[in-house]
Amino acid sequence: xxxxxxxxxxxxxxxxxxxxxxxxxxxxxxxxxxxxxxxxxxxxxxxxxxxxxxxxxxxxxxxxxxxxxxx
Amino acid sequence: xxxxxxxxxxxxxxxxxxxxxxxxxxxxxxxxxxxxxxxxxxxxxxxxxxxxxxxxxxxxxxxxxxxxxxxxxxxxxxxxxxxxxxxxxxxxxxxxxxxxxxxxxxxxxxxxxxxxxxxxxxxxxxxxxxxxxxxxxxxxxxxxxxxxxxxxxxxxxxxxxxxxxxxxxxxxxxxxxxxxxxxxxxxxxxxxxxxxxxxxxxxxxxxxxxxxxxxxxxxxxxxxxxxxxxxxxxxxxxxxxxxxxxxxxxxxxxxxxxxxxxxxxxxxxxxxxxxxxxxxxxxxxxxxxxxxxxxxxxxxxxxxxxxxxxxxxxxxxxxxxxxxxxxxxxxxxxxxxxxxxxxxxxxxxxxxxxxxxxxxxxxxx
Numbered sequence: 001x002x003x004x005x006x007x008x009x010x011x012x013x014x015x016x017x018x019x020x021x022x023x024x025x026x027x028x029x030x031x032x033x034x035x036x037x038x039x040x041x042x043x044x045x046x047x048x049x050x051x052x053x054x055x056x057x058x059x060x061x062x063x064x065x066x067x068x069x070x071x
Numbered sequence: 072x073x074x075x076x077x078x079x080x081x082x083x084x085x086x087x088x089x090x091x092x093x094x095x096x097x098x099x100x101x102x103x104x105x106x107x108x109x110x111x112x113x114x115x116x117x118x119x120x121x122x123x124x125x126x127x128x129x130x131x132x133x134x135x136x137x138x139x140x141x142x143x144x145x146x147x148x149x150x151x152x153x154x155x156x157x158x159x160x161x162x163x164x165x166x167x168x169x170x171x172x173x174x175x176x177x178x179x180x181x182x183x184x185x186x187x188x189x190x191x192x193x194x195x196x197x198x199x200x201x202x203x204x205x206x207x208x209x210x211x212x213x214x215x216x217x218x219x220x221x222x223x224x225x226x227x228x229x230x231x232x233x234x235x236x237x238x239x240x241x242x243x244x245x246x247x248x249x250x251x252x253x254x255x256x257x258x259x260x261x262x263x264x265x266x267x268x269x270x271x272x273x274x275x276x277x278x279x280x281x282x283x284x285x286x287x288x289x290x291x292x293x294x295x296x297x298x299x300x301x302x303x304x305x306x307x308x309x310x311x312x313x314x315x316x317x318x319x320x321x322x323x324x325x326x327x328x329x330x331x332x333x334x335x336x337x338x339x340x341x342x343x344x345x346x347x348x349x350x351x352x353x354x355x356x357x358x359x360x361x362x363x364x365x366x367x368x369x370x371x372x373x374x375x376x377x378x379x380x381x382x383x384x385x386x387x388x389x390x391x392x393x394x395x396x397x398x399x400x401x402x403x404x405x406x407x408x409x410x411x412x413x414x415x416x417x418x419x420x421x422x423x424x425x426x427x428x429x430x431x432x433x434x435x436x
Contacts, residue, residue, distance in 0.1 A: 001307070003298055004223045009385075012302075035385045038411075040252040044309040049247060049296070051314045063309060065298065067248045068221035068228050070265055071110045071198040 004066045006041055009033045017062075023053040025062055041066040076168065080122055093286035094122065098169075100285045101125040103190035105178055105206060107158040108132075109141045109270030110196035110220050110277060116144060117278035118194075119162040122169060123285070126162065127190060129174040130155040141267035178202060180329045183209040192216045192281050196274065200251040201337040207232065207244040208321050212328055218280050219244060220273040225266050227273035229297045230311070231280055236293045242311045247296060249320055251337045262405040262432075269301050344413040346406070346430040353377075353436070355400055355427070362396040365433075366412040367403045375402070375433060384408045391415045394424065402429035 002010045010033060019025045022043050030037040044063040045054050056062070076098070077084060083094045102123050104111050107130040118126055134142070134149045134157060144161050145154070159173035176182065178197075187193055187209055195206050195217060203221070210217040210233050217232040235241040276299070283291045298307045322328040347355065355361055356377045363379040366387060382392060384403070399416060403409040406429055413428040420426060429435070 003300075003307075004226055034389045037388070040248065040250075042247055047308065048310045049312065051246075051312075063307065065228075065247075065296070065309070066223075067200070067252055068223040068226070069198060069200050069203065070222040070263070071106050071108050071196045071220070071270065 001061065001063045003064060004068055005039065006036065006064045006066050009035050009039075019056060021053050021055045022050060022062065025056075029064075039066065076122070079166075079168065083121070088288055089286065093288060096286050097122050097282065098124045100192070101127070101190045102192045102194060102281055102285075103127040103129065103187065104194045104196060105129045105202075106196035106198065107142075107144075107154040108138065108196060108198060109222065109265065109267075110274040111194070112142045112144045112158070113271045113274035114194055114196060114278045114281070115158060115162055116165065117275055118281060119166045119169065119171070121278070121282055122166065123281075125170045125172065125190075127172045127174060127186070128155045128158050128162075129176065129178055129186070130158070131175055131177045141265065141270050143271065178205060178209075180205065180331060180333070184213060184325050184328065187213055187215055190215075192218060192284055194277055194281060195219045195221075196277070199337070201333040203244065204251055204337065205331075205333040208328060208331070211243050211245075211321050212325060216284055217243070218277045218284070220270075220277045222265055222270050222273055224263055225269060225301045227269055227276075227299045227301075229273060229276050229280070229292060229299065230295065231284065231292050234284065234291065234293055240294060240313065242294050242313055243317065243321075245317045245320055246311055246314045249314060249317060262407065262434075266301055269299075272299060272301065344410045344417065345425070345427050346410070347400070347427045348430050349436050352400065352402070352427070352429045355398060358398075360396050361398045361400060362394050363400045363402075364412070365403070366401050366409050371404065373433060384412050387412050387415055391419050393419055397424055399424065399426040400429065401426065403432050405432040405434055406430050407432070 001014045042049055042065040046061055080094045083089050084091050100123050104115055107128050132154050134145045134152055134154055136150050149157050153175050155173040155175050159171045162171045193210055193215055216234045219230045221228050232243040280292055283289045294311050296309050322331050365379050365381045366384045368383045401409040401412045409428040413426045416426045
């Protein structure tokens with residue numbers, strides 16, 4: 001599920017990827033969308049923010065959360 | 072409670088689960104709202120109406136016409152006036168029974184710790200990463216509850232930091248984003264636009280969480296980040312946990328905090344690129360043998376009135392073009408993306424070539 005600036009690049013609709021862990025997700029996205037290579041974002045797996053590379057179970061929901069600064 | 076208070080706050084006093092006890096807690100509380108803008112205005116209105124005893128308002132900015140699309144406490148006749156002064160006067164008109172303290176200043180490392188220590192809860196309604204990280208770190212050092220919100224176009228983020236849950240666990244902004252992004256990766260409202268009602272929604276949600284924290288009602292949004300999506304009318308909440316390295320990235324002492332340069336920390340890389348002010352840029356633009364490049368995406372407005380070509384940053388990120396001209400000028404909307412583009416182009420330049428970025432972008436011309 002892409003949010004904010006990520007959705008600007010990927011489109012707003014959730015999409016499916018085949019990946020074993022969150023590092024692979026970052027890698028796939030960076031090669032598909034070069035703009036995302038330098039973009040910083042947090043990843044939540046099944047609604048929990050993960051800081052380190054995390055294995056993904058089948059059907060896991062991965063949220064891509066960039067920081068917002070506006071106020 | 073005095074009779075006039077009993078009348079003013081009667082709907083709270085009558086409210087099951089709230090009552091005079093919770094109202095007294097609000098009247099005894101001190102809340103500091105930083106930024107009297109899109110988030111701060113609605114937060115201030117409801118905190119004032121609710122009867123928070125002392126409310127501080129920090130802002131050094133003036134009201135501009137483009138603020139009025141979302142900063143609803145200001146009037147057209149306020150344009151050019153100091154936001155904190157106007158906001159304080161409006162809030163006193165709404166509720167003369169509380170104390171409103173305007174601070175016509177910008178929070179920085181020299182004033183934050185002293186200022187924050189005088190309040191029970193801090194509300195972050197600012198609009199840039201440097202100040203957001205500064206506020207976060209000051210609140211961690213002081214162990215001060217921080218009610219955070221931020222917006223981007225049609226989405227908002229909301230969280231409470233530095234308040235321990237039932238298990239004694241607490242988080243801060245760096246547990247979500249340990250260090251700031253490059254400014255060009257996170258455009259602000261000036262650059263990316265924002266649906267006017269969105270900061271209103273988030274600011275009111277901040278006020279709600281402040282009231283819950285002070286009165287102890289309900290379940291405050293502890294150790295969670297809520298993302299509100301206005302276009303879908305949906306919200307998405309994720310769990311936050313303390314990061315292993317977070318505490319190391321925060322200044323450990325007030326002295327270390329005061330010696331941290333947050334502007335630099337949020338703009339690393341900027342120093343590598345030469346920026347031109349509008350006057351110098353407009354002079355160079357007229358010359359021959361100068362290549363002028365708009366690095367915005369296709370279809371962004373306003374269009375430039377001078378000769379130029381468009382190579383969006385997204386294209387430059389894929390492959391950096393090679394130029395022959397001795398001077399290359401790049402610009403974008405607000406001068407953030409053009410710095411990134413200029414830094415990339417600079418790596419490919421020959422010795423006699425130079426690249427410049429328009430400071431403040433086309434909006435500054």
